[in-house]
Amino acid sequence: MTSPAPEPPSGTGPDESPGLPDFDLDALGREGLREAHAPLAPTAPVEHDGTGRVRLHFTPAERSYAVPPGVTVFDAASWNGIAIDSTCGGHGTCKKCKVQVTAGAVPASPLDARAFSGAELAAGWRLACRAAANTDLTIDVPPLVTRPKAATVGVGRQVILRPAVQKRCVELTEPSLTDQRPDLQRLTDAIDDLEVRPTLYALRRLPRVLREADFSVTAVIVDDVLIDVEPGDTTGSRHAIAFDLGTTTVVATLLDVGTGTPVAVASMLNAQQPFGADVITRISATMLDPAAAERLQSLARDTLDTLVGDVCDEAGIDRTSVYEIAVAGNATMTALLLGIDPEPLGVAPFVMTASSFAGLTAAELGIGVHPAAPAHVFPALGAYVGGDIVAGMLASGMDRDKRLRLFIDVGTNCEIVLADGETILATAAPAGPAFEGGAIRCGMRAAPGAIEVVKIGTDDVTLSVIGAADGADDAADVAPAGLCGSGLVDAVAELVRVGLLDASGRLATEDDVAARHPGLADRVTKVGEERVFVLAWLGEPGDVSRSVYVSQRDVRELQFAKAAIATGWSLLCEELGVSPRDVQQVLLAGSFGSYLAPGNAVRIGLVPRLPVLRIVSAGNVAGEGAKMTLLSVPERAGAATLLREVRYVELSDRTDFNDRFVDELAFPG
Ligand code: FES
Numbered sequence: 187m188t189s190p191a192p193e194p195p196s197g198t199g200p201d202e203s204p205g206l207p208d209f210d211l212d213a214l215g216r217e218g219l220r221e222a223h224a225p226l227a228p229t230a231p232v233e234h235d236g237t238g239r240v241r242l243h244f245t246p247a248e249r250s251y252a253v254p255p256g257v258t259v260f261d262a263a264s265w266n267g268i269a270i271d272s273t274c275g276g277h278g279t280c281k282k283c284k285v286q287v288t289a290g291a292v293p294a295s296p297l298d299a300r301a302f303s304g305a306e307l308a309a310g311w312r313l314a315c316r317a318a319a320n321t322d323l324t325i326d327v328p329p330l331v332t333r334p335k336a337a338t339v340g341v342g343r344q345v346i347l348r349p350a351v352q353k354r355c356v357e358l359t360e361p362s363l364t365d366q367r368p369d370l371q372r373l374t375d376a377i378d379d380l381e382v383r384p385t386l387y388a389l390r391r392l393p394r395v396l397r398e399a400d401f402s403v404t405a406v407i408v409d410d411v412l413i414d415v416e417p418g419d420t421t422g423s424r425h426a427i428a429f430d431l432g433t434t435t436v437v438a439t440l441l442d443v444g445t446g447t448p449v450a451v452a453s454m455l456n457a458q459q460p461f462g463a464d465v466i467t468r469i470s471a472t473m474l475d476p477a478a479a480e481r482l483q484s485l486a487r488d489t490l491d492t493l494v495g496d497v498c499d500e501a502g503i504d505r506t507s508v509y510e511i512a513v514a515g516n517a518t519m520t521a522l523l524l525g526i527d528p529e530p531l532g533v534a535p536f537v538m539t540a541s542s543f544a545g546l547t548a549a550e551l552g553i554g555v556h557p558a559a560p561a562h563v564f565p566a567l568g569a570y571v572g573g574d575i576v577a578g579m580l581a582s583g584m585d586r587d588k589r590l591r592l593f594i595d596v597g598t599n600c601e602i603v604l605a606d607g608e609t610i611l612a613t614a615a616p617a618g619p620a621f622e623g624g625a626i627r628c629g630m631r632a633a634p635g636a637i638e639v640v641k642i643g644t645d646d647v648t649l650s651v652i653g654a655a656d657g658a659d660d661a662a663d664v665a666p667a668g669l670c671g672s673g674l675v676d677a678v679a680e681l682v683r684v685g686l687l688d689a690s691g692r693l694a695t696e697d698d699v700a701a702r703h704p705g706l707a708d709r710v711t712k713v714g715e716e717r718v719f720v721l722a723w724l725g726e727p728g729d730v731s732r733s734v735y736v737s738q739r740d741v742r743e744l745q746f747a748k749a750a751i752a753t754g755w756s757l758l759c760e761e762l763g764v765s766p767r768d769v770q771q772v773l774l775a776g777s778f779g780s781y782l783a784p785g786n787a788v789r790i791g792l793v794p795r796l797p798v799l800r801i802v803s804a805g806n807v808a809g810e811g812a813k814m815t816l817l818s819v820p821e822r823a824g825a826a827t828l829l830r831e832v833r834y835v836e837l838s839d840r841t842d843f844n845d846r847f848v849d850e851l852a853f854p855g
Pocket residue numbers: 260271272273274275276277278279280281282283313314315316
């Protein structure tokens with residue numbers, strides 16, 4: 187049973203002004219991520235070393251998320267589809283993002299002192315975009331009270347709210363012998379601010395709907411296309427769905443494009459999983475069996491269509507109220523969804539059939555929304571820097587920030603982008619399945635039972651396990667069943683920190699551990715000939731057959747993965763003529779990268795050796811980019827422009843790649 191969300195304080199500070207501020211592009215700071223105009227809460231930068239996680243529980247949604255410390259409540263909510271009021275996009279200028287911290291503590295920021303009374307501050311009210319989470323928190327999120335002119339996306343960037351989906355409610359005069367204009371002209375004459383051309387679907391509906399509704403109708407227009415005519419006034423219902431079509435996980439966000447807010451979010455494993463965990467195995471399946479491509483296409487459609495049902499059910503709307511979709515996926519996922527042969531993507535010289543896809547409809551893709559809804563499929567840069575990365579670059583403003591920034595989407599295939607405001611370089615590095623828990627002895631996906639956080643003490647090991655449900659309280663009841671990618675990184679980084687793994691990646695022997703860490707000695711043992719470090723005994727202590735452990739081979743897998751990535755970013759830095767130490771911000775993107783502890787990413791050498799506060803979890807930026815294009819026509823054009831600005835750097839033809847790769851295998855510690 188949940189209690190109703192409280193109303194936010196009405197604003198008692200001297201700067202509080204009623205209603206919406208005028209929209210001012212410059213004031214919004216279109217500089218990309220986290221261009222904070224106001225400081226965060228004062229203790230935010232110093233309370234953590236970047237190696238742990240904090241758990242945020244949101245009410246009344248009753249959803250919990252583990253995020254790296256230092257992430258703001260606003261960002262964590264946005265990444266996960268929890269809408270917090272805002273008109274400035276997290277820049278600390280609107281003072282709309284009021285939330286109440288009901289458990290745990292966040293120091294008041296200077297801006298909080300101006301936004302709230304003393305009593306409100308004492309009751310835990312804070313501005314979410316200024317509230318850096320450094321401990322576990324419970325946060326009550328009031329319902330939205332404003333109708334933003336600009337929309338917020340989960341990376342702290344803001345877009346002008348100008349969706350392609352428009353509605354116009356019109357009362358038409360009825361035809362007569364003296365007014366025999368065609369129905370379409372009668373309608374378009376009444377819409378004086380848009381030039382539209384009709385779909386055949388709309389023409390077929392037009393005569394009947396007009397007459398049944400006594401000529402009082404709503405025209406549904408996407409870009410300049412009249413896709414439907416609905417009886418009465420339906421202007422209050424304008425929806426679109428953004429899909430992040432991942433190889434592993436697919437996320438759908440239902441947007442109210444009238445307000446720019448996410449209404450429902452759902453995710454599920456890509457139903458193509460039985461054909462293999464990565465893009466290469468799925469491409470191989472189509473090469474071995476001609477029927478596989480058709481099957482993969484239908485599984486992708488099924489996945490998207492199931493998610494449509496989920497988000498529409500959650501929001502209580504009909505599927506036909508979704509008038510546009512956007513899909514951001516890598517080149518292989520996109521090809522498979524469109525029924526395009528992916529084979530040329532999998533063999534040298536790795537060529538796409540097309541880099542952009544115009545004029546598609548959701549119906550052509552087999553996705554059940556409005557029958558005439560257009561489908562915006564993200565353009566791709568290359569076979570291994572696909573539409574998901576273009577969407578991520580767009581969301582994180584890689585083309586508009588003057589700082590030297592490194593974007594890393596960590597996954598089986600890792601995409602890396604380096605930009606300095608003038609030049610944008612991109613590459614892809616084959617990291618292998620270690621980060622997804624694949625090829626790891628006790629590996630598993632980030633699902634209930636997966637160890638996601640590891641801390642090694644002098645004589646004990648503390649674990650955090652993903653719970654069975656969203657509720658934080660459930661987590662404690664779930665026994666560890668395996669190790670997911672972030673848990674593996676944590677475990678290896680911790681073993682390096684306490685000296686049980688040397689820089690070359692060799693696990694300490696039983697004798698070494700007994701001498702230096704006697705409290706941990708019983709955890710170092712062998713499975714067959716392989717040395718392992720036991721994280722959790724599931725049966726009797728000493729029964730390694732029923733335990734979750736990190737093996738020597740697992741460490742090697744992680745070394746290969748991180749060395750591939752480090753080789754990628756070091757070569758991009760060389761191409762741009764900069765040192766990795768000059769990088770001002772590292773964005774860790776993707777479902778894995780976002781939950782990776784920055785300090786541990788530094789310790790294992792996955793990212794350059796930088797202060798942890800320069801390393802930022804960026805959330806599901808592909809999904810955010812897809813949302814942007816649905817909320818803002820100018821941003822959609824920006825994605826096409828980005829494509830022309832990026833220079834792709836091919837790693838596989840570099841003669842020095844292997845030497846560099848070997849150099850990057852060591853753990854910097
Ligand atoms: S002040 Fe605008 S989102 Fe926080």
